[in-house]
Amino acid sequence: MQEGTETSSGHPQETRPKAELAWDVYAKSCPTRVLLDRIADKWTVLLLTTLKGGPMRFNALKRRVEGVSQKMLSQTLRQLERDGLVSRSVEATVPISVTYAITPLGQTLVAALQPMVDWAESRMPDVVEAQVAFDRRASLT
Amino acid sequence: MQEGTETSSGHPQETRPKAELAWDVYAKSCPTRVLLDRIADKWTVLLLTTLKGGPMRFNALKRRVEGVSQKMLSQTLRQLERDGLVSRSVEATVPISVTYAITPLGQTLVAALQPMVDWAESRMPDVVEAQVAFDRRASLT
DNA sequence: CCGTATCCCGACAGATACTG
DNA sequence: CAGTATCTGTCGGGATACGG
Numbered sequence: 001m002q003e004g005t006e007t008s009s010g011h012p013q014e015t016r017p018k019a020e021l022a023w024d025v026y027a028k029s030c031p032t033r034v035l036l037d038r039i040a041d042k043w044t045v046l047l048l049t050t051l052k053g054g055p056m057r058f059n060a061l062k063r064r065v066e067g068v069s070q071k072m073l074s075q076t077l078r079q080l081e082r083d084g085l086v087s088r089s090v091e092a093t094v095p096i097s098v099t100y101a102i103t104p105l106g107q108t109l110v111a112a113l114q115p116m117v118d119w120a121e122s123r124m125p126d127v128v129e130a131q132v133a134f135d136r137r138a139s140l141t
Numbered sequence: 142m143q144e145g146t147e148t149s150s151g152h153p154q155e156t157r158p159k160a161e162l163a164w165d166v167y168a169k170s171c172p173t174r175v176l177l178d179r180i181a182d183k184w185t186v187l188l189l190t191t192l193k194g195g196p197m198r199f200n201a202l203k204r205r206v207e208g209v210s211q212k213m214l215s216q217t218l219r220q221l222e223r224d225g226l227v228s229r230s231v232e233a234t235v236p237i238s239v240t241y242a243i244t245p246l247g248q249t250l251v252a253a254l255q256p257m258v259d260w261a262e263s264r265m266p267d268v269v270e271a272q273v274a275f276d277r278r279a280s281l282t
Numbered sequence: 283c284c285g286t287a288t289c290c291c292g293a294c295a296g297a298t299a300c301t302g
Numbered sequence: 303c304a305g306t307a308t309c310t311g312t313c314g315g316g317a318t319a320c321g322g
Contacts, residue, residue: 034268035261040181042315058284069316074285084271095283096322105267112260119253120176126246130225183295199304210296215305236303237302 038083039113043068043076048102048110051086055101085109179224180254184209184217189243189251192227196242226250 038044046065050056056064062073077100080086085106091097102110179185187206191197197205203214218241221227226247232238243251 034265035257036180036186039177039257040183045177070285071287071317072315075315082272082275083268084275085268090284093283096285098284105264105271108264109260112256115253115256116176116180119250123246123249124175127224127226130246131223134223134225211305212297213295231304234303237305239304 038079041076041079043072044080045113047073047076047080048085048106048113051100051102052107052110055099058098058100061100080106179220182217182220184213185221186254188214188217188221189226189247189254192241192243193248193251196240199239199241202241221247 043065046068047061050061050064058073058077061077062068062070065073068076077086077088081088081100085103087101087103089099089101091099184206187209188202191202191205199214199218202218203209203211206214209217218227218229222229222241226244228242228244230240230242232240
């Protein structure tokens, strides 16, 4: 396994064994970074919001999200399970079936993310407008 | 320039010219992904919250954030400026001086991000606890 | 059906050196 | 001081194939 296995580091691309300060990103205790690394994950939010609608099986999720590879799906789900945001239950049917569900903790996260989503929906036009203006200015240089 | 130059695509790693559906990540209009790509950016939130405390010069920011390279700093700042979240003003002093400040729009984003930050601070212990439990279970396999 | 293991490429961060 | 240019290594993550 190549990625997503670090136990508690939190620095995705730490490649400096020499420095003793090891650039603790901003302050001594900045839990924001840790959370951010999770949210930054391409599929985390998508899966969490999807599971908010109710428990789902692996392949159902795969179909619903559509674009996620098996690798990323299982990888992300395991991450989420490890973080206690999603629960995994196995039923010993003939072809084994696994169901994923959002946990209460996961629900609180989704709720906390809502203002961000709302912001995106209401303010994104402003951002796009700003981008267009910026690009126009840049292009006529 | 190699990265962060795409004008309106929004898909960071689109490498499939064949498919006509081109996996629009989840739904037809999902501004969440666009915003997420911005927030996922390693330094965006950090810079935004730093600038919330008041305007700053380039090197001042570089010192304050500590860990960011010139490249990533200038790159991220330009992104933020393009998105209309940060403003850039140049004073023609002898050694030129440039000041960055957060815009009103940027402030609304920071505000919208606050619940997420609060969540991180209050619930992160739960997450860490879940991780420890998960890893214990995994290790004794 | 539910994953894990392997291969491989492109994106992107960091370091360094140079310019206005 | 405020950047840009380039080079390089590392890692995310898609495709594929295989195991329980």
